[in-house]
Amino acid sequence: MKISATVTLKKDVLDPQGKVVSQTLKNMGYKNIINVRQGKYFQIELNETNKEKAKKIVEEISKKLLTNIVIEDYTINLE
Helix, strand or coil: CEEEEEEEECCCCCCHHHHHHHHHHHHCCCCCCCCCCCEEEEEEECCCCCHHHHHHHHHHHHHHHHCCCCCEEEEEEEC
């Protein structure tokens, strides 16, 4: 089973890389850009057929390794 986890900075955390990308896009002529936030994307393949168990495993992985829970949030998507 494939599951993806997307990790992003929390709304209140400053995102300098996102600001640079946003400004560069505006400089390239994309004047309708309001905001850009950067993040990380993980695709995890598990040897598990039970969706609930698989989701629980990826949640544990996200909390323990993939995410700094002080400054980042994560979302999990079953594929």
